[in-house]
Amino acid sequence: MMKRIKEDDRMTKITMKEIAEFAGVGKSTVSRYFNGGYVKEETRLRIEAVCREYHYQPNSVAKTLKARHSYQIGVITPSIDSRTSARVLTALDEQLRLSGYTPLLINTNHNEIRELSSLESFSRMNVEGIILLATQITPEHERILHKLRLPVIVLAQEMANVVTITLNDYEAGREVGQRIGQTHHQAVCLLGVSETDKAVGITRKQGILDGLQETGVSSIDFLETDFSFETSRQVVREYLKTHRPDCLICATDNLAMAAFKELHSAGLRIPQDVSLVGFGGYDVSEVLTPALTTVRFDYELEGRTAAELILELIAGNPVESVKIGYTMIEGESVIER
Amino acid sequence: MMKRIKEDDRMTKITMKEIAEFAGVGKSTVSRYFNGGYVKEETRLRIEAVCREYHYQPNSVAKTLKARHSYQIGVITPSIDSRTSARVLTALDEQLRLSGYTPLLINTNHNEIRELSSLESFSRMNVEGIILLATQITPEHERILHKLRLPVIVLAQEMANVVTITLNDYEAGREVGQRIGQTHHQAVCLLGVSETDKAVGITRKQGILDGLQETGVSSIDFLETDFSFETSRQVVREYLKTHRPDCLICATDNLAMAAFKELHSAGLRIPQDVSLVGFGGYDVSEVLTPALTTVRFDYELEGRTAAELILELIAGNPVESVKIGYTMIEGESVIER
CATH class of the missing domain: 3.40.50.2300 (Response regulator)
Incomplete structure (x- = not known):
């Protein structure tokens, strides 16, 4: 039966440095131990043995340590x-x-x-x-x-x-828009997301629209989707039933992949019938055939x-x-x- | 460890109340200890000593102990x-x-x-x-x-x-191996990972090898890579300099994508020159041209x-x-x- 150990001033005067010394480990290891980091079983047992022997009360020190550094x-x-x-x-x-x-x-x-x-x-x-x-x-x-x-x-x-x-969503969007206008696309469809995402739904979109308008593209449809592959496929599928764009600009590469799939299903060739652009620059854009023209942000x-x-x-x-x-x-x- | 194990009659039926009593601490402290909450180091050692002494298995009363939910x-x-x-x-x-x-x-x-x-x-x-x-x-x-x-x-x-x-790595591997053997491939290369990953590096691989051997494929090369796209590309690139397999079986779709890329670079056509198989069944396997033959696990x-x-x-x-x-x-x- 264990007896309750009375708190005593003499008991708690051992320092972290001394614990490290007595346990034969580095001070940073002791610090890691008290911060909840990983230490080897054998090391842990040695630190715990020293703490027990010297009736070390870790909570007073550990509390301050933890409050400051949880890492x-x-x-x-x-x-x-x-x-x-x-x-x-x-x-x-x-x-x-x-x-x-x-x-x-x-x-x-x-x-x-x-x-x-x-x-x-x-x-x-x-x-x-x-x-x-x-x-x-x-x-x-x-x-x-x-x-x-x-x-x-x-x-x-x-x-x-x-x-x-x-x-830099605005500038990237604008460069894509200009590029599409300069290559003489006339019926552009922009596959984008809602304005609740300000960066992609407003800023990037505005850049694209400005770039298109600066280069004389007047027919611009806007299709709204969310970020999911499945929803985007549905939205594009419906649109292609009644429209024939010569370019699809997609707000992300994931949306471009969905469009890629639906253009294929509709028997439309990329880029001969429809040009396709994305934003992302993932690995996957490389393995598509044809390779996807896209904007790479340095994620x-x-x-x-x-x-x-x-x-x-x-x-x-x-x-x-x-x-x-x-x-x-x-x-x-x-x-x- | 609170995994449900068979209750053992030999185990002493010590209660939480008794643990608290024997350790000289409050019942709520014992409860907090078992709920993963903070208890002083000294208190923790005393509770653990009592549990050891009485061979206490915390799982038996775990349900009642879960008073406090962190969710x-x-x-x-x-x-x-x-x-x-x-x-x-x-x-x-x-x-x-x-x-x-x-x-x-x-x-x-x-x-x-x-x-x-x-x-x-x-x-x-x-x-x-x-x-x-x-x-x-x-x-x-x-x-x-x-x-x-x-x-x-x-x-x-x-x-x-x-x-x-x-x-079900073994069965999936075996079915792929059989499939490749039944379609009369002779020079198969298996792109896999190290045995430290037992499921993919040993079990899945063994399934593939068994399936190939059952169907009479005798020439099997093994290439080891890690799970990364870049390492796998390098490994395949080196291999293709000196080998001409008629089939590449890749332990994951990510490895198959890397192989896809390198087969292209080497001017080899899929599947006319080399067949390609993966494991994964990601969306991306659909958008590859030709579409990747693969195994979909229900992730x-x-x-x-x-x-x-x-x-x-x-x-x-x-x-x-x-x-x-x-x-x-x-x-x-x-x-x-």
Whole structure:
């Protein structure tokens, strides 16, 4: 039967440095042990033995340590089923790991309520910062983000008074629009998403429309879909029953893949009958035949930058918002008319 | 480890109240301990000593103990950059959400140390259960998994004394092997992964080899790669410099995409010169030209089942391990020789 050990001043005077010394391990290992990090079983047993022997009370120290450094960053993503977010998240993950941080990920599957509740969940958990891959910024987002007492980085959407990392959607859209106008397309259909996604649904779209109009394209249809492959296929299928565009500009490569599939089913050749353009620059655009003409945003850079900036914020350093550039990928899916 | 095991008559029927009494702590502290909440190190050691002494198995009263719900499930994935894991995770996510649970995701990027440390991190956090998408099971995995005081489901790899959800890798491999033999291929190259991944590197491979041998294929080369697109391209590129197989069987669709790309670059036609087979059945296999012949495992079912089983374990119900079936997808990338 164990006796209750009385708290005693003499008992708790051993330091972390001494624990490391007595256990024959590095101080960083002891620190990792108390921070909940991984240590080998044998090492753990030795640290625990020293703690028991010296009646070490870890909670007093551990509490301060934990409050300051959990080495966890909360990451909120709208999807784990898209090449774009996969690229951003993988690069972000690797970069955070380099500094000993672990990203904890919550997927919202494009659900706004989950996005908001995830912000609150993370703020109650012991994460040191939050990175939000945003699909939209509502007043409710602003309210919650501004009252968080944690460093926050918002990706993909503009927002005042928060550090954001956004793509150069307007310029990329405009270059695509100009390109399509300059190659003399006349009946252009734009497959896009709703305006709740400001970056893709408004900014990127406006760039495309401006580029088309600057180069004299007057017939422009707009088809709205969501980001899913299946919905997009349906929308394109219906449209092709009654329309014959000479170019389809798709707001993402995933939408372009859906259009690719439906153009095939309708017996239309790419690019002879219809030109096709996407935005994304995934691996898959290369293996399509013909290869997809698309815009590549540097998603790896976006992810790495997010990791770097959140660590700067955690360190208390001043940080500015950043815009990520793009490259036109010359495929074989656009032809001069 | 709270996996439901057979109750043993020899076990002492010690109650929570008695544990509290013997350890000299409050009953609520014991409850918090078993719920994964924070208890002082000294208290934890005393509770553990009592449990050891009385051979206490926490699972027997787990149901009553779950007074406090965090409604969070820890999910550990080797990748967030693969179509396979994306499908499993998305289905898993949606199914858990239906019951009000939020999955917290840690990506290990195929790093074993991160996988082990994630298990320990989650066990210290206030999650109600852990789902591990495993790439391998080492003795260290077994040690950690068996001592966890939380419900656990392991996906993709076999493991004793833990509830697992695995694919029917052997049968699927064998059917592919037979198919290739029956269509009279003679010089088959198998693009696979290392044996550390038991499911894909050993079981699936053995199925393929058995299927090929049963149908009289004697010339079989084996190329080892990892799961990445780039490494696989390199491996195939080197091989094609000196070999002319009439069929490439790839252990995943991602490897098949890499092979597709390199066969093209080498001026080889699919399927006229070389037949190509994958395993996965992603959307992308449809948009390849020619469409990829592949095996579709029902990853959505795998994800949904994982969600259902972890909730059963949390509820204290008995749960059995499950095998997930497959379908052959008839593409255009295999031809009769």
